[in-house]
Amino acid sequence: MSQRKRSRGSGLTQGDDEDFSVVPTQSPSQVQRNLESRSQEEINRKVTELVQFLLVKDQKKIPIKRVDILKKVIREYKDVYSEIVNRAGRTLQQVFGLQMVEIDTKHHIYILTSTLPRVEGENLKQDIQTAKLGLLIVILSFIFMKGNSAKDSAVWEFLRRLRVQPGEKHEVFGDVKKLVTEEFVRQKYLEITPIPLTDPPEFNFQWGPRAAKETSKKDILSFVAKMQKKEPSFWISQYNEAKANA
Amino acid sequence: MAAQMSDAHRRFLQVLMSHGIMEGAEARKLHRRCCEISKVYYAQDKLDDFVSTINNQLQPLFMQIRKGMSEVDGRTHYALVNMAETEITKMASDYAENELELFRKTLDLIILSENGFASSTDILNSADQLKTKKMKKKEAEQVLKIFVDDKWLSERNGEYTLHTRCIMEMEQYILSTYPDIAKKCNICHSLAIQSQACETCGTGMHLPCIGKYFKTQSRPRCPQCNDFWPYEIPGTK
Numbered sequence: 001m002s003q004r005k006r007s008r009g010s011g012l013t014q015g016d017d018e019d020f021s022v023v024p025t026q027s028p029s030q031v032q033r034n035l036e037s038r039s040q041e042e043i044n045r046k047v048t049e050l051v052q053f054l055l056v057k058d059q060k061k062i063p064i065k066r067v068d069i070l071k072k073v074i075r076e077y078k079d080v081y082s083e084i085v086n087r088a089g090r091t092l093q094q095v096f097g098l099q100m101v102e103i104d105t106k107h108h109i110y111i112l113t114s115t116l117p118r119v120e121g122e123n124l125k126q127d128i129q130t131a132k133l134g135l136l137i138v139i140l141s142f143i144f145m146k147g148n149s150a151k152d153s154a155v156w157e158f159l160r161r162l163r164v165q166p167g168e169k170h171e172v173f174g175d176v177k178k179l180v181t182e183e184f185v186r187q188k189y190l191e192i193t194p195i196p197l198t199d200p201p202e203f204n205f206q207w208g209p210r211a212a213k214e215t216s217k218k219d220i221l222s223f224v225a226k227m228q229k230k231e232p233s234f235w236i237s238q239y240n241e242a243k244a245n246a
Numbered sequence: 247m248a249a250q251m252s253d254a255h256r257r258f259l260q261v262l263m264s265h266g267i268m269e270g271a272e273a274r275k276l277h278r279r280c281c282e283i284s285k286v287y288y289a290q291d292k293l294d295d296f297v298s299t300i301n302n303q304l305q306p307l308f309m310q311i312r313k314g315m316s317e318v319d320g321r322t323h324y325a326l327v328n329m330a331e332t333e334i335t336k337m338a339s340d341y342a343e344n345e346l347e348l349f350r351k352t353l354d355l356i357i358l359s360e361n362g363f364a365s366s367t368d369i370l371n372s373a374d375q376l377k378t379k380k381m382k383k384k385e386a387e388q389v390l391k392i393f394v395d396d397k398w399l400s401e402r403n404g405e406y407t408l409h410t411r412c413i414m415e416m417e418q419y420i421l422s423t424y425p426d427i428a429k430k431c432n433i434c435h436s437l438a439i440q441s442q443a444c445e446t447c448g449t450g451m452h453l454p455c456i457g458k459y460f461k462t463q464s465r466p467r468c469p470q471c472n473d474f475w476p477y478e479i480p481g482t483k
Contacts, residue, residue, distance in 0.1 A: 044306070048306065048307050048308060051307055052307065052308075052309075052328070055263070056340055059263065059264065060340065091307070094251065094303070095251070095256070095259070095300075095303040095304065095307070096256055096259055096260060096263075097253060097256030097257065097259075097260060098260070114260060116253055116256060116257055116260070116284075117253075117283075119283050129264075
């Protein structure tokens with residue numbers, strides 16, 4: 001009974017036997033022994049700190065790196081890391097209806113998503129944040145309708161028609177280029193990759209991992225259909241793709 | 247009777263968390279909407295009971311949904327605050343060392359001021375003398391804007407004061423850090439950043455509290471020393 005079975009899931013929901021052990025050869029009895037050497041109070045304190053840490057980072061939509069969790073919160077409690085994380089996950093679910101989802105399995109990066117059923121017109125912050133999300137949805141829609149990938153020139157041309165231009169300071173979004181190419185990318189909503197051998201350099205716009213987790217092709221297609229006053233099935237290949245993806 | 251935590255409570259908490267702070271009327275609407283969506287029984291006008299249920303769960307996490315009054319319009323607000331007794335914990339995970347230092351300096355200026363406001367000139371001058379890492383004026387202006395967006399500060403005519411949310415979250419910290427300087431309202435006994443004070447005895451009160459208190463008096467007098475109240479009573483224009 002040496003190693004725990006590694007599960008290959010891409011999400012961590014509490015209760016999953018996700019491989020989180022920092023020391024890969026820890027046996028369950030070893031974990032138990034480590035737990036017993038720490039007081040309940042100490043562990044509870046660490047769980048609370050971790051929950052607060054995750055919430056603060058997520059409010060700013062900053063993806064959370066496991067490396068930072070270990071360095072800034074867990075620290076000398078590394079040996080009971082999995083216990084702390086599991087308990088934090090349960091607390092997040094029980095109190096906030098949130099769960100930790102791994103969006104990068106190689107570098108172990110997480111975001112928090114809501115486990116509550118999605119509802120139309122949910123009143124999140126009605127200000128610059130919702131405006132930014134509106135812009136993002138429009139960009140995600142464009143990318144999806146173009147077959148999941150669009151060139152930067154096409155995206156900017158599309159936005160230009162909506163009077164959103166990278167060169168000008170927008171009255172709501174400010175520096176639009178920075179918002180789209182830096183903020184949305186950092187928040188993992190968009191992925192922008194350079195196209196090799198292009199001069200001047202061109203870029204490919206695609207959905208980022210957070211976009212995939214927070215919305216769906218089905219939702220985006222519904223949005224497009226509503227805007228254009230057509231049925232989603234009007235776009236045959238996108239419709240089939242959205243169905244397959246659901 | 248402690249009710250069970252439901253999806254309605256969780257949804258309410260998620261929305262409140264994303265806003266940071268909400269006005270009472272908005273919070274009541276949200277209460278109803280969350281119960282409707284999650285098909286949970288909606289007890290009208292029992293928002294405080296609803297909030298208590300959530301607070302029971304938040305307590306072990308040193309967090310709380312607190313009710314507070316805006317110093318500007320006297321309206322009730324609900325905010326999610328951090329109760330941990332350490333200094334500026336919630337902010338600490340979000341900002342750089344020198345940004346926190348700038349905030350502390352701004353806090354000093356606000357608390358020490360007569361009217362609860364610090365001028366942007368004074369704040370920007372202190373940015374120059376930060377011990378952690380100096381900040382240029384342009385950068386300091388950006389940081390101030392972020393503090394305003396994040397509802398730690400409020401800006402009016404180039405001057406900065408504390409946002410209601412900040413006062414609700416940091417009241418204890420401020421009262422214990424500035425024990426002789428921070429003022430308390432004579433009527434509601436909460437921390438008062440913006441206030442009017444009696445010229446004779448120095449007793450201070452929140453503007454909305456003054457408005458309420460003097461409503462019933464024909465000739466306004468200081469509640470402590472009975473001298474005539476020298477200022478225009480808020481809300482009597």
